[in-house]
Amino acid sequence: MANSRFEYVRNFEQPDPLLPNTWIVVRVDGRAFTKMCAKYKFEKPNDRRALDLMNTAAKAVIADLPEITLAYGVSDEYSFVFHKSTNLFERRSSKLVSTVVSTFTSNYVYSWFSHFPDTPLSFPLPTFDGRAVLYPTIQNLRDYLSWRQADCHINNLYNTAFWSLIQLGGMENKEAEQALAGTLAADKNEILFSKFGINYNREPEIFKKGSVIFRDYELVEPASHNTAETVDAQAEPVQQSKKQTENDKKRRSKAAIVVDHLDIIKDEFWDRRPWILSNKPGKIPKEV
Template structure:
């Protein structure tokens, strides 16, 4: 590239490298989605079409970026977890975040008509923002994922009760908010059951647990892999040969990407899927 007197402006660019040997989580959120959901008449407290659209866009992102090992979504947010050994874009925060945000937004707009067949998009169009956070240990990463799922449950129980008071109980928003002020989970469950005969336990799992997306390999028996000990004791990721890296890439490409609504707080989910933390692909499920 030719030098010029204007090239000095490059000095204003600041490094934004993410910490090496950590799990990187890129979390995106819808911008102004309260107004957006009102504009397009999203059902309250949950719109299955909107959640399915979010999941479809997130699944498309995972298909394009094999370095993503797992993603978790609820409402208008999604968290994408990159492998600990990921070197994508040399782990630069700005490039990683901008790639996830732009790819997700593009697929969200592209897939809109598949889920909202009779409501065309119009400006202002949907958009998302994002941030990247490094988590150095498996416990940190799992606690982050647990936090998001607990948050999903707390918010959904509140919203389910709030909208039941409005839609079935005839209250306005202010009255419903006052009725729920200072209540605990047990109180909200009691309100739903005693006043509206709604058993919260019977609500769809997607509403209560959110959505988990990952590459699906054969499950293993709990206790046969001590992934935590193996991963945590490594000072730095093992450098793979080009041939092994290419084999792993092909295995990831062949693995089906599934969308589930599971408990990711308990150990069983992680123990049976050691590939989520080991950075090593598992066994491709045998075709039946």
């Protein structure tokens, strides 16, 4: 087709590069998941199988795209963080979003039977949409991730109280909504404990904090570095040699990809894992 008379149609394609030197977050969300939860009778307020399936799909995305430094997921959404220096697909928004969404969706469907062995999939199949959002500073990026984790806690506390009132208290949906209207976190905790003997603090961490996925290296002492200042102080991303880039990619491929349920709002998570923000692979943990 080179130099054919039809080639002019390429001029209709519009470039969509994302701003350089900014953190890229590709957020994946389930489409019509409320209906899907009802169709497959997901457990309320949380279905551990469904959450583990989301984590399996997200882990596959990170394994396929070493340029992703971290991912955070809750419910039917996942946020994938690309380092500000990445030039994957020349930072084209459409390529980044479509690749992440399609890789996530295909792995979600492929892994369904491993998590729901007694529930075969049927049409319409699960689908996801996605968007790319840019954050200029580390603080902006961390505030975004903190927002998602704070939402996880707020929504889960409400849903735990709501479904306890229905499943254990025998209330109808509207009654449960009215009982929780205007309540604060302390009120919901009191309802759970006094009425149903549920200590919310002992609920599984995955329900309260969501899931964070990253490459695992040796933890470091917080006082030994200041990654945030170093990275944000750079007016332009440091250009690595092609050899160094390939070496870093190989080192990332050797690191284990872990799924954990940690507090990513506090500084400790970031201070002990400087490789997430610096994009420099750390030391592989020694086998015990």
